[in-house]
Amino acid sequence: MTTQPDHGAALIPRPERTPEAVRVALARIAPHRLAELEQHKERALAAAIRSRRIGHLMHWLDWWMREVEIERRPDLFARCNDALAAVHRTAGRDDPGFRPAMDALAAVEAEAARAVDG
Numbered sequence: 001m002t003t004q005p006d007h008g009a010a011l012i013p014r015p016e017r018t019p020e021a022v023r024v025a026l027a028r029i030a031p032h033r034l035a036e037l038e039q040h041k042e043r044a045l046a047a048a049i050r051s052r053r054i055g056h057l058m059h060w061l062d063w064w065m066r067e068v069e070i071e072r073r074p075d076l077f078a079r080c081n082d083a084l085a086a087v088h089r090t091a092g093r094d095d096p097g098f099r100p101a102m103d104a105l106a107a108v109e110a111e112a113a114r115a116v117d118g
Helices: 017-031 029-053 057-073 074-089 098-117
Strands: none
Touching: 017 029, 017 057, 029 057, 057 074, 057 098, 074 098
């Protein structure tokens, strides 16, 4: 785990950018998501084998680094849940509240990406 700066009181330190470190971090903060992580990894591995390209695995690791960032930071986790709830309250893409809710969700994801990429 790294000692990179946190935004608020993070539940755990940010993990190193390795599959095992991400899995261990997720097991500590969101163990209910481990099956999702493993299924996603199996799909990424199968796609990498089919295409003979590592990009699928890199995408998987990047995705889960962002997901762990959201899960480990109560500020991002709350904003993410609020945005998802707002999306689900809309009647679909034509609902006036849909775009602002999706923008809020995208902002959370972008902040998580900046945190793990920076």
